[in-house]
Amino acid sequence: MIHPHTDPAVYAAQLADKKTRLSELLAxxxxxxxxxxxxxxxxxxxxxxxxxxxxxxxxxxxxFEQGDNRKPILLTDFPIASRRINELMPQLQAAWTDPALGFKLFQVEFLSTLSGDALITLCYHRPLDAAWHAAAETLAAALGVSIVGRSRGKRTVIGRDFVNEELIVAGRTFRYRQPEGAFTQPNGVVCQKMLGWAYDVLGERDDDLLELYCGNGNFTLPLSTRVRKVLATEVSKTSVNAALSNLADNAIDNVTLVRLSAEELTQALNGVRPFRRLAGIDLASYDFGTVFVDPPRAGMDPDTCELTRRFERILYISCNPETLAANIAQLHDTHRITRCALFDQFPWTHHMESGVLLERR
Known part of the structure; x- marks a missing residue:
């Protein structure tokens, strides 16, 4: 739901309600x-x-309100979006009056960063021609952005198909390549706080970290500086490529990244079947002390949840407190919660991110 106000008192009350809800789920x-x-x-x-x-x-x-695509809410600005997006919105709106850019344009996506980089995706119900390409190049230069044009399975890139982000954790700046169309954390300020919390909770360790669902390496980069080495898994090819670039850009060399789902890694560690993508990786050489998971809204499947039970410490970031609670219920007989956090990634909504550290009893 789109809220017309950002009253600090209302926000404080909503945040208190979220804290109560999380506390009740984990009680x-x-x-x-x-x-x-x-x-x-x-x-x-x-x-x-x-x-x-x-x-x-x-x-x-x-x-549109959820479930109603007939009554549009027309916008000239979008106060919850970054200042960069709000700056770009009227400039783009003026530009699409040019038929080369505006003809059969039906959707617009903005991707920005705390560091000021921005990319605009323009989606069309028509093929993109030379006139579009020329107009898009002129617009990209005028706005100082990259532009991606999409039309029926085809993609045309003006500039870069990613933005560059910089996040500071424990005084160190980490650089991230964030691809167009791939998942990235929507709230950069809170993401930085999440990274700092996870970094603090993991602590300085002399053993190894297993990370499931690593995405573009959002958590991998800072957490890798706290352990001997990391084995990280991710199934999305786009995210894997971004993570590999991010590791190289930050000169991090103690991470091995494997394109496997959490379920497939569980099968490999359980000896259910071998995977060619694990060839050359000596799993026995790892001394895993902690497993870090940041699963999708559905949480961990029962087998992956059971896999995490093997570890002394489970560091869990969740975008769905209900599935978090369900996973903890499966683990509660062997692990207890020693740290807990609420991250308000989505103010003015009921959604919340949370984090827990589970340690073996």
């Missing part, structure tokens, strides 16, 4: 009181996606 497991990491009330969202809605000869940015 059966005797969790400590969660640390709470708040969000700015405005200009926190680094991604935004809009449909275009025609009224007469004019077209507007539009969003």
């Amino acid at each position: 059966p497991f005797e969790a400590p009181e969660p640390q709470v990491f708040d969000s700015p009330g405005e200009h926190y969202r680094l991604r935004a996606e809009f449909r275009l809605w025609r009224e007469g000869e004019a077209r507007h940015y539009a969003m």
